[in-house]
Amino acid sequence: MSVAVHGVGTSMFGKQRELSASELVWLAVDEALRDAELTEVDAVYLGTVFGAPGVAQRSLHALGLVDLPVVAVENACASGTTAYHEAYQAVQLGRYERVLAVGVEHLTSVFSGAIVPEPSDVEGRSGLALPALYALAASRYADVHGVGDEDLAQVSVKNHGHSVANPRAAHRDPVSVEEVLTSRPVADPLTLLQCASISDGAAAAVLAPATGAVGEVTIESSELRSGKAWDHRSDRVWGFDIVERTARASFEAAGVAPSDIDVWEMHDAFTIGEIVTTEAVGLAAEGEGARLLRSGQTRLGGARPVNPSGGLLSRGHPLGATGLAQIAEVCWQLRGEAGGRQVDGARLGAVETMGGGVAGIDGNACVVTVLSA
Amino acid sequence: MSVAVHGVGTSMFGKQRELSASELVWLAVDEALRDAELTEVDAVYLGTVFGAPGVAQRSLHALGLVDLPVVAVENACASGTTAYHEAYQAVQLGRYERVLAVGVEHLTSVFSGAIVPEPSDVEGRSGLALPALYALAASRYADVHGVGDEDLAQVSVKNHGHSVANPRAAHRDPVSVEEVLTSRPVADPLTLLQCASISDGAAAAVLAPATGAVGEVTIESSELRSGKAWDHRSDRVWGFDIVERTARASFEAAGVAPSDIDVWEMHDAFTIGEIVTTEAVGLAAEGEGARLLRSGQTRLGGARPVNPSGGLLSRGHPLGATGLAQIAEVCWQLRGEAGGRQVDGARLGAVETMGGGVAGIDGNACVVTVLSA
DSSP states (O other): OOEEEEEEEEOOOBOOTTSOHHHHHHHHHHHHHHHHTOSOOSEEEEEOSSOOTTHHHHHHHTTTOOSSOEEEEEBTBTHHHHHHHHHHHHHHTTSOSSEEEEEEEEHHHHOSSSOOOOTTOHHHHTTOOHHHHHHHHHHHHHHHHTOOHHHHHHHHHHHHHHHTTOTTOSOOSOOOHHHHHHSOEEETTEEGGGBOOOOEEEEEEEEEEOOOOTTOEEEEEEEEEOOOBOOTTOSSOTTHHHHHHHHHHHHHHHTOOGGGOSEEEOOOSBHHHHHHHHHHTTSSOTTOHHHHHHTTTTSTTSSSOBOTTOHHHHHOOOHHHHHHHHHHHHHHHHTTOOGGGOOTTOOEEEEEEEEOOOTTBSOSEEEEEEEEO | OOEEEEEEEEOOOBOOTTSOHHHHHHHHHHHHHHHHTOSOOSEEEEEOSSOOTTHHHHHHHTTTOOSSOEEEEEBTBTHHHHHHHHHHHHHHTTSOSSEEEEEEEEHHHHOSSSOOOOTTOHHHHTTOOHHHHHHHHHHHHHHHHTOOHHHHHHHHHHHHHHHTTOTTOSOOSOOOHHHHHHSOEEETTEEGGGBOOOOEEEEEEEEEEOOOOTTOEEEEEEEEEOOOBOOTTOSSOTTHHHHHHHHHHHHHHHTOOGGGOSEEEOOOSBHHHHHHHHHHTTSSOTTOHHHHHHTTTTSTTSSSOBOTTOHHHHHOOOHHHHHHHHHHHHHHHHTTOOGGGOOTTOOEEEEEEEEOOOTTBSOSEEEEEEEEO
């Protein structure tokens, strides 16, 4: 069955200590339901990483969304797109008709200061938290492919430039290469402005069978993979392989080529992430991601715009909400409703979300979906 | 498509500080895969409430279960049966062929002493944690239906009597009514021996299409519901309604009556829970649950044995693992492999799991499934 996204919604993104996780969910879901012109759904998948147990039911109750199957899902940074993927599969297989996918994270109430590794997280306790993992990838990538700190910084400059036109982004000021490179070091070579910030937010999408209406956003494919064993001696940096596998499967299912995509939202939790991902999804040959970036093609106005929303680097990264914020952005783009950051005439969009990384595998989860209008 | 449980496995249950969550998962999954005579599966659903983000991938990697869709799910105490329910639906709809459902909780590494309410948990912070919620239900129930503390205690006596023959249970000593009633008060009228204990454990099941082999455990139905708005002035105690709705739907789908069931595993996190649940699922008329218990019918050897494993009260209650431990017990019973706690000639079994409770709704989630052999 052909499945469409009938409505999307998000809260504002950024540090929002004055709102609870439930209040963020209400804002996102209310907007998505109005957008879909629905007042009820048949099932709910809610993605969150650090949300309190029961946050789904606690939040949905006040919206009158009760007495239906509700499942909270966790897949690290891909939790939101995992909720979307499960919703998509459920509608496609005729399990439910109208499914709400929602993602939420209220990081400022869970963490003060650094995120402390879980007791069972051996790598985290030894310092190999995600910024360090991406930093090692960046160092290796720079060494193998000969790119410099300025190339990394250009991802941040591009995406912060985009978010100037995104009223819901956490960070809306443009930044220069110099500002990026001289911002506080986090994990060498990554500086503060090369890392997505601690944020609070929620995002939602309502999925249901496609009606065939003109301009409707239809899901062409969605794929979810978990990591494979990864050899740290590989010349390929960590994360490349899982993204490549998932993207290839998703594009094959959709019957389109990566170069056909008019607008991308991809996982730039750290600057190196976007460079590697443009290669892994097939926009650039391996090692050519920085060159693609320098060419201007991935900027708004270029041939292959990536992260017109500002991406995770500028919108902020409330983990469980991120994937559905990416979905919302691509839907707005395909409907021509993206305002000052609109990609002219976008008809085919793609979202890629990469989640986590634990010892020995190339990522906890990756979701790649292709949408059209 | 008809779906069967091809293999089940569990770790030991109880306080196991010396093992990690991953080690518990390995024990349960290894046993389940051997039981199913499989070395790989096509997808995994892992249920956990307080498990660290990524615990699924971190644990599965060492078992070689990589490069497939893995989704962690949370639905309070019904997280394990939610994983099972999602696995069942996926096989039934032809989404995947062989799906592993696994549940895990390592409570002793997450909590020391009392479980502190989450900052967003307004009821918990005001003292209305689950023991208090069940205690209020017990008081109301006692008042409306005229049952005494001894009736409540008899649930604990029965289930601790059963677990004497369960080598994996946390608590294997029989207890007397007096011991139950004089154990430490937790939330009046519930005493320590009327509350499931903090435990560590994991349990797993492998689901795949039924082959039609003699003795195969087939899933006749599985239903998942979340709570409805609940009026605290209702004469029905909290939790009754969601269990009744879910059970009714599941028995209707299976085409059997509650009285047809040979063996039950149900959610006795607190003694009052089992009494109310026997009514809500249709084993006793409303208000007659204590009478059913006193009749001896729900004891091993009775006509309607409930919780031959010892239930949550005696096996222990590692939240995410509980639902799949219930599934494992019913499978062993239907295959005639339950040793000293075997229900003779059991051919039809049912599992009920009740998860959580937040303000204003009658439960976060409930799963009821009917199995046959």
